[in-house]
Amino acid sequence: MAANLEEIRGALEAIVGRANLSGDAPDMIPYIKDSYSTMMGREVPLPDFVVMPKTAEEVQEIVKLANQHLFPIYPRSFGVNIAGSALPYAGGVVLDLKRMDRIIEINEDTMTATIEPGVTWGRLRKEANKKGLDVIPIGGPYQTSPVGNHLLTNITLYSSKYHCDRAVTLKAVLPNGEILRTGSWASAVGGEVNPYFRYAYGPDMTGMFRGSLGNYGIIVEMVERLRPVAPVEKNVFFGFEELAPCLKAMQAVERLEFSRTCQASNSSMTAHLILSPHRIKDPEQRQKLLARLPNYQITLGLGGTEEMVALFERVANEKIAEYGGKPFCLEPEEMAILNQVAEGASRGIMHMYAPCSGFAAVIGCLPITHVAEINGIVKQIVGKYDLRDPLSGEPLDHQLIVLPYDRCSTVYVEQEILYDPALDQAQLLPVMQCLRDCYAQIVGKYGASHTIPNKTLMKNMLPSYVELLTGFKKMVDPNNIMMPGGPYSLD
Amino acid sequence: MPEAVPQTHELYEEIRAVVGAEHVTVEEFARRAYTRAPFYAVGGGGRGKIPGIVVRPGTTEEVAAVVKLANRTKTPIVPKGGGGSVSTFPPLYVGDQSNILVDTHRLNRILDIDTTYMTVTAQSGVILSQLAEEVSKHGFHTYTVDVPIHMDTVGGVLSGFLGGGEPSDMATSGTMNNYLLGLKVVLPTGDIVQTGGGPGTNIHQPRFLHREAGSSDMTGMFVGDGGSFGIKTEATFSIHPYPKVFMLGITDMGSRENMWDAFRELAATDPYPYTRLLGFHQQDGPWYFVHVIRAHTPEEGELKKNILEKICHKHGGQPATVGREILQIANMFSARRLGQQALPMGSTMTYFGEALIPMPQSLEYLDDINALLDETVGDLDIYKRIDFVVPYLRATTITGILLYFGKGTTRDEASQRLHEKALGGMERLFTEKYGGWTETHQGTSLAHSASVWAPSYKNFMRTIKKALDPNDIMMPGLWRI
Amino acid sequence: MEATNLALVKENVTKCMGCGICRGVWERKDVAMCPVWATGVGFEDSSPRGRVTVAQDILDSHISYSSPLADSVFRCTDCGCCATTCDAMDPNTLEPIVNVPQIVRAMRMDLVENSLVPPLVRDYMKAVHINGNPYKQPQDARGNWAKGSEVPLYSGQEYLFYVGDVGSYDERGQKMARSVAKLLMTGGVSLGILGSEEYSDGNDTMVMGESGLFQYLAEANIAAFKKHSIKKIISLDPHSYNAFANHYDQWGAGFQIQHYSEVLAELLSTGRLSPGRLGIKATYHDPCYLGRHNEIYEAPRKVLGAVPGLKLVEMPRMRKSAFCCGGGGGNFFTDLIGGGECSPNRVRIREALDTGAEVVAVACPLCAKMLEDALKAESLDDRIAVKDISEILLDSFA
């Protein structure tokens, strides 16, 4: 690329304007590191340019240019980059899409929002609320982008109630620069008035882009399903002493199919959700709270008319009691935070990363029956490496959060091993080893899958499936310009 | 006039070696029997192409072997399930007279029902009602298409219906695709691929619990593909605890305005007080709602019923006093069987303009297709026409006219006129005004859909098709790309 | 090639919507299933819908009758399930209007007339034609089953006990004929048999399209009945019952016909038979020619219900939805469907086993034989037994 760098710069400038392109190191450094790369100690080269397009047409032009000059492209939607998914592993162009931040439509009738990648859950929620609607977040923080989240995964903290076709249709710039609209949006002319059905026109192409991490193209617009706000919406909280009955209760309740949202966590996680980063640093406050918290907790989101919510609550109480769970209550302020967390996309969710902000997440999507076991395994491995809580210096109690998928048939499990990110590489070694051990034992034995395609994990996939994934990649991106080189690439 | 059709097939011997003599035939009468689908004449003109050979493989591996043979000679393949498609079956249009019709009838085993992970894995030739029955024995239910549950196979519905078909509870459940966890597919090259679940789950446990857990959702690509991306041989679905309470009701909503106001309010109510909702009326008659409520407890059912009734009542709804005819119409939409609404002798039933329409435009669309109907086939002997509108989740509706031709209109006549006049009008409506597409069913919808595809979409499909099917043997020409 | 008989039922053919429901309903609650389709032999042409399609193609002269087609056509068991499941209904009666068995019979008649019947069918016809029975046994031996029993030859008794081919010649049938006769007589029914004067009822020749032979047999039987001034007949075999009740009238039959299960039910209800206690669990398999074709569902059940201690459990597919044993439509003799794991009788015996019954009760000698064969093929002899309802009743006396 170096040979014709100036030519490319000129062309890119002509597309996005001088102000929205930079090839200066200070502008590009922020795009080559995130928590993941830091912990893994992986060096990611500087890209050649950071480019901020404003329109789909500009994105198209850039992609065409990339094919012409064969440079890689790494798009990022709003750029909440924690796990190394959008780093420019092979240089080239970082496409920062945060200028594409239009909420094109919030349709009250179809209860959908048409958004660009730079729109965040928070903003979408705010605008939706104005029309009596709400978002159905995937579970990321409020400042993440629905488009970006869908590129990662479709897993949600929301129960089966809302899992249908959340990403309805989308408009993507393919690696060849053409625009592809999926679902009923694919109609040449009429599609513009009806992007509200996911499955028109044969194969479900919306699904192809979900979880693709940008490998198959750049989503420039997406129709996201919203939900109406029920007359009464309420979260109820139950505490358990043991994990196994807690998970059993969660499964039993989820099978009744009335909860709007559901999640389980251990007290270590709950404390982090509740306490702001500063308060949790105070050992006294933390201990006090932990003493009041049940060891494990289930949060259920209920919604409906007053009578309905009352009924659901009663049934939930009865069901949970069968497994020894009890409702619990904390101070109003604390409950307020937990309530926000239960609704997703809140600041409380950010608290779980704080204040250490070094977290080695053991993430898996697996049957709920394995959760207690792998929780024990993580605990044991953490003990083996004698990891310490960076706040208190006490032996580390890892954080556990369990989010059911579709009535608990499987769950999304996240276990956070907190560490102090200011430690140097040598000091981080035990944490790294611990994480590797966890993965080796859990992925291998339980078939736990990450939520994102990862080269290591792809080794565990059926070769025929990998072939389909990579074959599809070759087909739509023959020059391999999208996302090459990283752990998530499909080249 | 008798059509000259070949009586032998160049791959007969080899296919016979794969599946055994009793599972392959080149008999003309047997081949012709596969060109029949419900209301066959109405959808698009006659019975169409006759396959050159019919094969009933018994295993995925046999399917793969047949597909590989077909690749060698570049012979078109048409997979077929139960043949319950109501708007003609795609093989009528695709391929040529050497077509290998792969009948999945023998792939009819339910392989696994797992109540812990709540999944069922079945071969693609399993009839949906069989699936439902077996699953219900374990206290669970599946979201399978309702009409015609007794004829359609898992593979046929997943391939032929947009979104893999609409379960009876479509108003709240979405399509079957939402409950599909993974597929085993014989690709057009003869390679076998297992989708779903992604990393780990494929190898370490025989369950496909997350479609997107490992990467892109490669499962969805095969849903609604009309069979052109491969032959499905196994599918895994999630199953659901059976809601014990089932309540059905009919409400007389009076005027169209009343119906629509209530319809909109119902669609915006959270949680849904119903699992199925249907608005319909006949000629100048009142609009009726048919609803189904499902719940896990009687109280939950009662509460939902109260909410639903309150909303209907608020907009002028009255408990309906309905005769047999209305019940029959209501049944037509909820019937688990296709034509159970008692056809008059010699009449022919079809859907006219059934389409997915954004909710706000549903009634406008209804007016448009009624006008189109008047204009194009209105002078034929029409015995009955029923307008209907059904919600799909909260965004779109399935709106259309249920049309019965009387004795004075023969099938051929109806077919010809629909084909010549009405279809064009419909295409215009969708390209110019409504987007989306007519019909959720396989057959005409797939055969015509490419006509309104955006060029880039067409390109994309062509690219995928070319890469997956270099010899273009699987349902060639289905999308006219 | 002539399709005269098919042309007569043309309206029936054109009424078909092609929905395919006639093939059967897997959900085993309301409607039955085509045994041929369930077996998986043949292709779409061997399903009821396929048969109509083929008929349409013949009528439209797209194809002609042929030997392979004959194999397909003769594979139908005439069980009538398709005619009960058909979705094309008369709006006034809500009854199905497409009658596939009728279409199949017309095609078979055409095939017979065009000399295109499969060899096994031809053998059957030939045997009946020459020997008067498909077993190629002498006519004199027809009454042999009754030898050693007290069953008298007919001589003016109130009833003729008509036994038919299977009851007369088949070992299993004979056993059943004896137990039925014994019970009837115990109940004080005055009856006699025709013995060597009995002729084949012709039911299966009729459903196999040999209408000439059928007429010949019917007339021969009628003549024999008239000769003996027979007014009331009890039939052993539902197939005979079907022929007598529905077809003999055209030749001026004029007698009253009952199936033995009806008579037994009456004897039990009037106290003329008092069964003993029998602590078993039994399920009842409806024969197609008794059930679907003639709507006799209650009588056999009443018989079983009258046995103290007997617990009747039903199979999911019963009465109108009962699943054919595979022996109807001539297939008992021609065996065009063949064996195998999915053969109808084996499917049926497994279904019976699933109910937890120790005994599957039958009321037709063909069904008895078919299911017993299945029992052996499935090696279920020690888990479930096939018994005629009369045999069960007799057991209770012992």
Added chain:
Amino acid sequence: MLADYRDTIYHCLKCGACRHAYEVYEPICPSGMKYGFDSHYAIGRISLARAVLNQEVPIDAELMRRIYTCTSCGACDEQCHEAVGVDPLQVIEELKWEAVESGMIPPEVRDYLKHMNVHGNPYLLPQEERGAWASVAGVPQFDGQEYLFYVGDVGSYDERGQKIAAAVAAKLMGCGLELGVLGAREMSDGNEVNRVGERGLFEYLAKANIEQFDELGVTKIITLSPHAYHAFRNDYPQWGGRYEVMHYTQALAQALEQGKLTAGEARDQRVAFHDPCFLGRHNAEYDAPRLVLEAVEGLELVEMERNRNNALCCGGGGGNFFTDLLGAGPLSPSRVRVREAVEAGAQVIATACPKCFNMLDEAIKAENLEDSLTVRDIAQIA
């Protein structure tokens, strides 16, 4: 030393919370909003700080150009502090200091500091003219009055600033407050100097001011500018300068409470108050200005979407008022801000800081909103 902030730097999660205001969910970082690249947001600046710390990149003028567009408005702190507990502004300002130390600063910043060094003010005007506005306005020189009315650079030299200073003084005096100004004796408060990292000059100015205040017997100070208020209140005590410091809006609110302020009339005007960062976010004073405005008869106080702790900076902080590194354009914060005021339905955007006034007034012109929106200082409204 940047190294002192290693923990803070390493604790950045790169979550981007610093870019948007929580609960408002709108862009909140003035420089990021303008430039877009992450390097102009806290998230990127922390990355740069880390790279500098690890000696992966040198501090140079190009790098510092990304740092100096920071207006020290504190919005990133506000977001990040609550979300993950990091205070990025400290790191950013530490970088600025390191840059000044090593001389690797953009020319615009260098010029500003040079002017401050040479002239004592960024306007390159003589010290004698500092009090000129006061004699015109009839504000007495400080001579032992209860309050010192400290005006600062903008109020002293800038045309609009002078008008505001006069109005504020008049209003305060109207409330019966005894005050005096330092006039030609007044020295820069040094807050902006501090914000661009010239800690030595700031210390010099602070000490000089403290010396003079003490010499003159100043005990109570009312400041015109929130910037001066911030420096006096939070920074001066470290050198022994402890005074009772009020921002003039606080003084007016106090007067209102005591019944000394008779607020004027506004002819049915809808007014939006623009929180100055150094009054609001940095010193948590959100209520005093609103109390004063609400007391005005016929005035309807409307709020812009981004208000109080989520207020959007006008772009004039952190030295940018003088260096103008942020530059103009439709996405410059001041222009975004006036558009927001119009969206909120305001006819007047009320300020309590002469810098904000200037920035917004210019923005109204640039946006051609003169007919629908005017900027007025609180003292001009009340």
